[in-house]
Amino acid sequence: MIALAxxxxxxxSRPATLAILLGVAFGYALLFLWLAGDIAGGGQGGLHLAFPAWERAFESRGVLRFExxxxxxxxxxxxTFSPLDTLIALGIGLLLGSNLAGLWLVRQAPVACTIRAPSVGGLAALPALLAGGACCAPLVVIWLGLPIAGSLAVLxxxxxxLSCLALLVGLARLAAHYGHRASRPSGGGR
Known part of the structure; x- marks a missing residue:
């Protein structure tokens, strides 16, 4: 837990990693909401806001999909704003962004020896990369109307x-790897 903290x-605390984290989080959330059909084209221009149905916020229209x-x-x-769908999209986006920013940070961390052993930092983020596509990939297949969409609907x-769990595992592995690398002194000694 300390390594994760x-x-x-x-x-x-670092502007570069915060920019990566937030950029990926918002980009992923927008992509997720667009592929889920919550964001679409067809606006008439300008700005129009209407929130007449707050009592429907917790009504489910499917598994982890809300009215x-x-x-x-x-x-x-x-x-079509659904606060819970938006929170889910932002949560997954933040997990994915944390994993990718953490991977970048681990790759930038100093190493203790000039003779470098093969790094496992990239492998620690593998769950993040796989899970990042787990939510949107089926939506892309359904959106494109491919025949495999029916079998993906079951999954x-x-x-x-599962993708949230994989992202949490990836973040924990990155935290352990970052804590291990950051705790060693940097320098040219063997």
Whole structure:
């Protein structure tokens, strides 16, 4: 737990890693919401906000999918706003962004020896890279209308929880690797 706390402090205290983390988080959340159909084109221009159905916020329309409570129209875009769907998308995006920023940070950490052994830092982020596509890849297949979409629909309820678990495992592995590398003194000794 201490290694994870150190990694998160390092991620949020450095501008470069914070930019990676937030950029990936918001980019992934927008992609997720667009592929899920919450964000689409068709706006009439300008800004229009309407939130008439807050009482529906916890009504489920599927596994980890919730009813929208309002409509946000911004220029050519229309967002059927569901607060819980947005939180899920941002949560997965933050986990993915933390993993990728953590991978970058681990790769930048000093090593104690000039003779470098093969690094496992990249392998520690492998769950992040695989899980990042686990949520959106089936949505892309469904969006494209490919025949395999029917078989992926059976797996869909499991993909979000499994990808979150894989992202948490990847973050824990990166934290352990970062703590190990950061605790060693840097220098040219063997």
């Amino acid at each position: 150190r990694l998160l402090v390092a991620l949020f 929208p409570v309002g409509l946000i129209e911004l220029g050519p875009w229309v967002w 869909a309820p499991w993909l979000i929880p």
